[in-house]
Structures are given as structure tokens and as C-alpha cells.
Amino acid sequence: MIDFKAKVCGLMLAVLLLVAGCGKRPGAERSFQEAPIPVDAEVVDFPQGNFGGRIVETMAGDIATLNPLLIESVAGSTVMGRILDSLVTLDPETGEVIPGLAKSWEISEDNLEYTFHLRRGVHWSDGEPFTAADVLFTWKTFFAKERDGATGVVVADAEGRPKYRYPSRSTFTQLINGKEPRVEALDAHTVRFTTPEVYAPFLLFGGGEEILPEHILGSAFENGTLLEAWNLETAIQRPEAIVGLNMFVLESYRPGERLVFARNPNYWKVNPAGERLPYVERLITKIVPDANSSNVAFAQGKTDFEGIGPDNVAWVKRGEERHDYTVLDMGPSNTTNFVWFNLNPGKDENGKAYVAPHKLEWFQDKRFRQAVSYGINREGIVRGVFFGRAQVLHGYVSPKRKFWYNDAIRKYPYDPERSKALFLEMGFRYVNERLHDAEGRPVGFTLMTNSSNGLRVEMATVFKENMADLGIEVELQFLDFNTIITKTSSSFDYEACMLGLGGGAPDPYAGKDILMSGGRLHQWHPQQVEPATEWEARIDALMLELGRHTDVEKRKAFYFEVQEILAEQQPMIFLVSAKDYVGHRNRWQNLQPTLLGGLTWNMESLWTEPEP
Amino acid sequence: MTGLGDIFKASFRRPLGALSGGLLLALYMIAIFADLIAPAATNEQDLDRTYHPPTKIIWGEGGLRVQAYDLTDPSTAGYEAVPGKSYALKVLGRGFEYRLLGIFKTNRHLLVCDDPEGAFYLLGSDSTGRDVFSRLVFGSRVSLFIGLLGITITMVLGFLVGGLSGYFGGRTDFVAMRIVEFMMAVPGLYLLLALRAALAPHFASDQMFFVIVIILAFIGWAGTARILRGMALSIRQQAFVMAAESMGQGPLTILRKHVLPNLLSYLLVAATLSIPGYVLGEAALSFLGLGIQEPSASWGLMLSEAQNVKVFYLNFWWLLTPGLAIFLTVIAYNVFGDVLRDVVDPRSQKR
Numbered sequence: 001m002i003d004f005k006a007k008v009c010g011l012m013l014a015v016l017l018l019v020a021g022c023g024k025r026p027g028a029e030r031s032f033q034e035a036p037i038p039v040d041a042e043v044v045d046f047p048q049g050n051f052g053g054r055i056v057e058t059m060a061g062d063i064a065t066l067n068p069l070l071i072e073s074v075a076g077s078t079v080m081g082r083i084l085d086s087l088v089t090l091d092p093e094t095g096e097v098i099p100g101l102a103k104s105w106e107i108s109e110d111n112l113e114y115t116f117h118l119r120r121g122v123h124w125s126d127g128e129p130f131t132a133a134d135v136l137f138t139w140k141t142f143f144a145k146e147r148d149g150a151t152g153v154v155v156a157d158a159e160g161r162p163k164y165r166y167p168s169r170s171t172f173t174q175l176i177n178g179k180e181p182r183v184e185a186l187d188a189h190t191v192r193f194t195t196p197e198v199y200a201p202f203l204l205f206g207g208g209e210e211i212l213p214e215h216i217l218g219s220a221f222e223n224g225t226l227l228e229a230w231n232l233e234t235a236i237q238r239p240e241a242i243v244g245l246n247m248f249v250l251e252s253y254r255p256g257e258r259l260v261f262a263r264n265p266n267y268w269k270v271n272p273a274g275e276r277l278p279y280v281e282r283l284i285t286k287i288v289p290d291a292n293s294s295n296v297a298f299a300q301g302k303t304d305f306e307g308i309g310p311d312n313v314a315w316v317k318r319g320e321e322r323h324d325y326t327v328l329d330m331g332p333s334n335t336t337n338f339v340w341f342n343l344n345p346g347k348d349e350n351g352k353a354y355v356a357p358h359k360l361e362w363f364q365d366k367r368f369r370q371a372v373s374y375g376i377n378r379e380g381i382v383r384g385v386f387f388g389r390a391q392v393l394h395g396y397v398s399p400k401r402k403f404w405y406n407d408a409i410r411k412y413p414y415d416p417e418r419s420k421a422l423f424l425e426m427g428f429r430y431v432n433e434r435l436h437d438a439e440g441r442p443v444g445f446t447l448m449t450n451s452s453n454g455l456r457v458e459m460a461t462v463f464k465e466n467m468a469d470l471g472i473e474v475e476l477q478f479l480d481f482n483t484i485i486t487k488t489s490s491s492f493d494y495e496a497c498m499l500g501l502g503g504g505a506p507d508p509y510a511g512k513d514i515l516m517s518g519g520r521l522h523q524w525h526p527q528q529v530e531p532a533t534e535w536e537a538r539i540d541a542l543m544l545e546l547g548r549h550t551d552v553e554k555r556k557a558f559y560f561e562v563q564e565i566l567a568e569q570q571p572m573i574f575l576v577s578a579k580d581y582v583g584h585r586n587r588w589q590n591l592q593p594t595l596l597g598g599l600t601w602n603m604e605s606l607w608t609e610p611e612p
Numbered sequence: 613m614t615g616l617g618d619i620f621k622a623s624f625r626r627p628l629g630a631l632s633g634g635l636l637l638a639l640y641m642i643a644i645f646a647d648l649i650a651p652a653a654t655n656e657q658d659l660d661r662t663y664h665p666p667t668k669i670i671w672g673e674g675g676l677r678v679q680a681y682d683l684t685d686p687s688t689a690g691y692e693a694v695p696g697k698s699y700a701l702k703v704l705g706r707g708f709e710y711r712l713l714g715i716f717k718t719n720r721h722l723l724v725c726d727d728p729e730g731a732f733y734l735l736g737s738d739s740t741g742r743d744v745f746s747r748l749v750f751g752s753r754v755s756l757f758i759g760l761l762g763i764t765i766t767m768v769l770g771f772l773v774g775g776l777s778g779y780f781g782g783r784t785d786f787v788a789m790r791i792v793e794f795m796m797a798v799p800g801l802y803l804l805l806a807l808r809a810a811l812a813p814h815f816a817s818d819q820m821f822f823v824i825v826i827i828l829a830f831i832g833w834a835g836t837a838r839i840l841r842g843m844a845l846s847i848r849q850q851a852f853v854m855a856a857e858s859m860g861q862g863p864l865t866i867l868r869k870h871v872l873p874n875l876l877s878y879l880l881v882a883a884t885l886s887i888p889g890y891v892l893g894e895a896a897l898s899f900l901g902l903g904i905q906e907p908s909a910s911w912g913l914m915l916s917e918a919q920n921v922k923v924f925y926l927n928f929w930w931l932l933t934p935g936l937a938i939f940l941t942v943i944a945y946n947v948f949g950d951v952l953r954d955v956v957d958p959r960s961q962k963r
Contacts, residue, residue: 292920292921295921296921299925311920311922312921312922313687314687314688314689314922314925314926315688315921315922315925315926318925377659380659380660381659383659383660383662383686384657384658384659384660384661384662384739384740384741385659385662385739385740387662387686387687387688387689388686388687389687451905454917454920457906458739458740460906461655461657461740461906461907462657462659462740464655464907465655465657465740465907468655476905476906476907478905478906480809
């Protein structure tokens, strides 16, 4: 009898284990209820396709967190950009602001009030409705203040500014000249923002914020643990807790290995037949150590979509037929490479000047910077180092930003004779083909750059040789990226540096941190209290105007002048801008690559026959 | 006891010894006369001819000529030979100016193409159009002399510490051997990486050469010291040392006159066999981006450039020649070291 009982128990246990085993299978555990198709669903105008495909791609570098308030890396924001969505987005063809979660909006006469009408019937991936409360919640997290427990008074920091409870990048980027915009819900589907002053990029910057789910993060916000929410542990243990409004939800995450996304069953876009998108069932993102190995994986036909480095295009193209993929030239990219001289006249705490005074004197003379600029063989770099897959960069704005690109700025074609003439004009002399300054000191400086970027190392050696032709001795210093950042942003003990900038928001005002003299990224002399030079003061004024005006033509005029000043003064000596190349496997349908949106801007409409 | 000259003579009399010794001699001659042998300066770039394949050398019009090439596909660095077009090569022609052996100012080079149109790349060109052969020749200075310099420091330190502690014994010996154990316990690679990172901002890339040698040598002496101490201990018991002591000679004199000659053959073999370690160490560090840096040339650094995927996919095989150079040097040293050991130790020869 006892024996029999034990047997039954054993059997039941086995069954339970089996069930538990099934439950552990990815996907089976999800209890997402599928909400009805939203009233205001966006109908995407692409031919109807088949459901069930799978995208495989690679990502260089792992994620550090999935908390949108903490994400600083490209990898992290790419991943969250798949899950979270925003009120507005950009047209991949024209670059104009187009509806996202907001189906329409109005801007008041005085350009201060922005009223967004949210799409009705949209649901979060877990089935909860999306309302104006979520938008309010999102903005509340940016600007919530630390309050004294007893008195309820806002705690201030050392400089008298209020202390934020959850200081994030958004907290600071959304402040408009130090003041907060006001947010209110007019009804469940209408939100109004009021900016403290006219602020042209608000529609894009404010409307582009990714909306957070109040029903998931609300309790963490109340009990002060918001910054610990949605960490890597969440992604590993409970990926279903990370809910969103975009086309994918996280299904599983293995650190250093891969991320698997499943389609969001409640996505708000439908195909012309009224079926809910996206077509693909899963998106698998493999984590690889660097861009080169990512390119190798694509060239072996292992991934579906890929951005290809300019120096890798030649060999990736060779596999086009064998592995049935296509490599596309997407034209100039947003990335820029440049050299700058340290113009910081300050001293460290031991009273030692950051830059030796006589060198600072050279660097501060704009003719010196212009002469260096004339002496760089940019065409040679494009031809030799990039195999012709880059273009000469004359100014701050990459030609990719057609609308904001000023072609009439002063340019510096390769002309060593002109450089020499400028040096002589400054009172410099040549002794045995070596350049000496007016006091007879030989001219030379140290250029630092990061060693991890092969193309940049090559550019640096070309730069050194170009300078040697002008009689200037350049000492190259290859450091790791973090050391460089420490030097350029806090210890300031360097003479010249070569780095690159990539990406960036489409509104020119996004560059204020670099261009304005008080900016954190105003590399050549950051965080100035008062602009050190007249031209920097002029740029500051122009940038403020750029933010305050909404008239596009006026803004363009301001920005064009900024570019002209930068070109004349050469605080940043621009070198080249690599071209963008992308590759895709030919099995994908509905692909419509655009220069701005790239390859996968319409990922919800991409489809392929499911693999057997 | 045979003298140094006899040892070398005996080594060169053996076929393997002559081969490896001759190769080493040739390599060092190349390093010393690098300026004369290299057709181009280390940093002479040509951005119109990056990743140029090795140029063919042909005989015609009464002299050596170099085949002309055209860049047919700039996007993949595709070059094609132009039929019937070539440039004259001059023996002892004019090139960049330098001082031969640091004394005689001249601009003559062993083999150059002084036609302004022509390009002479014996082993192709690299990512900025620099001549790989010239860089290989100049790089040999770093890669070959790093071993000699390092081994000198190691052997001198090893002999002093090992010899003295073996000779004196007792407390000196105890302290010295504990220091040696401490040095041996330091994980070399990590110390190197850490020191390299810490020192990087203070040294220019060519000074880094010396810094690396010194770091490598200061870690490496402990093992030698330990062995020499054992040998000194046994020599100390010999009658001739006792005799010298009783005649009132000082310890340093005894070390120099009586102990050192007895250790010489061991030192020679040990040095020869551990030089490859330095050559490889330099290569490894430069390969990791921690050794010699651009634009200076060293074999390790050149090899690290060849690590790029495009080198393999586009078949820029000539960028791998520094690997061959390292291989030859290391093999030559090892073989020569073996021959030396056989010569100085007749017992192992009979085995």
C-alpha cells in the first residue's frame, strides 16, 4: 500500500517536473493578453507579406543595463529603441517630424504650447492600456525633486540648484536654459507641454522621449528604487517585466552571448489588410566583441542586416553571390574625424600650466591652426587609408545633413606652400627645413589618439608625416579611450588630440554642448564661465538664437554663420568623413533603404519565407 | 678551459652552427647597415600606393629594372602590372640622406629606383604606402637589439647577485635568494601590462623601446641568478678558490678572475637561448599594442597591423613577412644555442 502511494507520488512529481520543464521554455511562460487592434492603428503602406520570419543580427559590445534612465551606450539605446516608443519620430526620407504614438499635435501661436493627441486604443505589450498618464509619468521621472522627509522642502545641491531624485541624461537635456517644461494631461488621450521660452527643437527633443509604463515602474518610482529597476538581472530572470510599445519585447538575455526579442503582440501598426505587424516572429541579436567580427559574421552569411566599415567593404562584397546578400552604398555618414589643439589657458592645482605658455601662444593664433589645416593631405587620406570610401570634410557639419550643410565656408585644400607662408607671416622661421618660432624655439607638439581605432592610427601617422613636411615635429601618443577622455575633460594635460564624433540628433541645436563655450564637450576649452574669445561669444549668441527661433530659414542663417566662424577659426580641424555601407541578405522583402533611415527603419514591414 | 674564440670557432665548424650563426650574423649586419640596405626611409608614405603588392624585378636594357604597376581598382587596392613598362634600378643609387654607421654622411643605397615615377617595393607596401621591406630592415634594429640589451642587463644582474650570494653564502645568500624568489613570484606579463599602461603618458614611442627592455630584463634576472648561485657554490669549494683566498685576494677579484671564467660557458649558452624570449616578448607586446608604437617600426608592431581582417580577405600576404623574420631569428638563436651547448659541454655531445 505504502509502496503504491510512493509510486503515485513519484509519478505525480515526474509530471509536475515535466510541466515545469515545459514552462521554462522561452515564450511559453508569457501571459500576454492580446488586446484588440487600436482604433487609431497606423496602417503601414507596404505590400502584404507572410508572418513568421526570423531576423539574426550581431551587436558589437554587450549592454550594461536596460534602465532607460541610465543607458549611456549605443548598444543599450539600440536595444531599448526596439522595445520603447516615443510620441513622434522622424521621416526616413525627408527627416521631418512625423507622428509616432501621438497621431497629431498642435503648436500654439506663441510657440510655447505643444498639444499632442495620443493614438486611442494602444496597449502596452502586456495588455495594459496606454494613456496620457504614462506620458506624464515619464516626464515626472526626469524632474522629480529630492524632498526633505520631514519638511517636504526641495533639497538643494552645493550650487543651490534643486537636487533631482532620478538624475538622468534626459533630466539635463530636457531642461530649457535651466528651466523645466510643464506637462499636463487634458484628458486620457491629450497631453500639453508648455515650454518656459520659445524652444525650437522641442517637438523633436521632447516628443522623441521614449515613454515609460507607469503600471510597471510606478511603484519603483514611489519607493525610490527606479534607478535599480530594469537592470541586467531583470533582463536575465524576468524579461517579460520589461514592457514596451514598440514592435519587440525582450524574450531572453544571456550576458555576453545573445538577446532574443519576440514580436510585440499588441503593436499599434497594421498592414493594409488590417493584420497586426510586425511580420517577423523573433529577432536574435548575437553579441560579438567588435565591429570587425560582426562584419566577418555577415560576410559568412550568418546574419541578415549589417553596417559595414569602409575598410571592410572590399572583402565583404566578395561574398555577395556565394551567400546571397547585397552591399549598399548609403553615401556620406554622420561620423566626423578631427584634430584640435588644447586652448585651455588654465593651470592645474600645482600651478603648472596645462599647455606650455609658448605653445599655447602658437595654438591660440588662428593662423597657426589654419596653417596646420592647409598642411593636411585629406585627399590622400581618403584615397590611401579609406580606399576612396570616405570624403574630405571641410567643416563641422557632415554633407549628409544636406539641409544644414553650408558649402560656402572657408575650405583648406592641401597646400603646404600656403601653410609655410602663414607660418612666416606669424614670424616663424625655417632653419635647416625645421620650423622655429619667433623666439627661435623649434615647433613641435604631441598628438594623442586612441589606439583601438586602426583607421585613426593610420590617419595619425599621415598627419605626422604631413606636419614633418612643414618642418613640425609631431610626437604621436596612443592611449586608451578612457585615458583620453580623462585628459580632455578633467586633467587637460595634453597638447593636441585626434578623435571622432558620430551620430547626433538631426536638429543642429543638439550640438550646443560642443559648440557653446560653457559646454561639457567644448573640447578645445570646455566649461568656460565667460567665452574666452570674441568668436566663441558670437557662436554662443548664435546658438542661443538657434534655439529660440522656430522659423527654419532664420535658423539656417544662424547655423550657417556658426559654420563659417568655425571654418575661419579652425578650433577643430576636420579631416574626413567615412561613407556608410550596409548589407542585407536578399531574402528580405519590403526593404526600402533610405539615406537617413538606413536599412531597417521599416522593420515591422520586413518579411521573408519562414525557414524550414 | 677553452677561450671564447675557440668556442665560436668550434661552433662554426659544425654545419648547423655555421648555418644558424651565419644567418644571425647576416641579420645583425642588416640591422647595422639598415640605412644602406633599405631603399626608403621608415616613414616615407605614398598615399597613392597603399597595399601595393611586391614589385617584380626584371633584367633588361643592361641592368636590373622594376616592373611598373597601375592602380586598377582603388576600392580594393587592386594593382596590375603594366606590360612593357619598367623603371631602372640603380645599385648604390641616390635616396634619402643618412649617416652610415652614424659617421659618414651619404645618400647612397644598395638598390634604389630613383625615377620619380617609379615605385620599388621588394615586399609590398602597407596601409599608408610605406615600403614593408624598408620597415622590416629598420624594425630589425628594435627587434634584434632588444634581445642583446636585455640579456646584458639580465646576465650582469644575475651574475652579481648569484655569484656573490654563492660565494659568500650564509645570510647574504639567504637574503638574496628570498629576493630572487620574490622576483620569480611576480607575474611577468601582468606587471608588464600594468607598467606599460602607467608609463605610456610619460614616454614617447621610441623611448618606450628602452623602457620595455629594462622592464623585461629586470623581471628576467632571477632565474639566472639562482642557477649561477648554485654553480658559484660548487666552484667556491674548489682548491684554486681556496688558494686565491689564502693568498689574500678580495672577493670581487676572485669572482672576476676565478669564478667568472668558469661560468662563462654557461652564461654564453644561457644568453643565446634566452635572447629569443626577448625577441618574442617584444613582438607579443607590440602585437598587443603595448610595445613599440606607430610610426616607429618593429617586427611585432608590423605583425599587429597584419592582424586586420582585410589583410586576410584581400590577401595582403606580404604584411605577414615580419612573422617570418621573427621565426627565422628565433630558430637561428635556438639552433645556435644548442650547438654552443654541445661545444662547451662535451659530455652531452657523446650521448
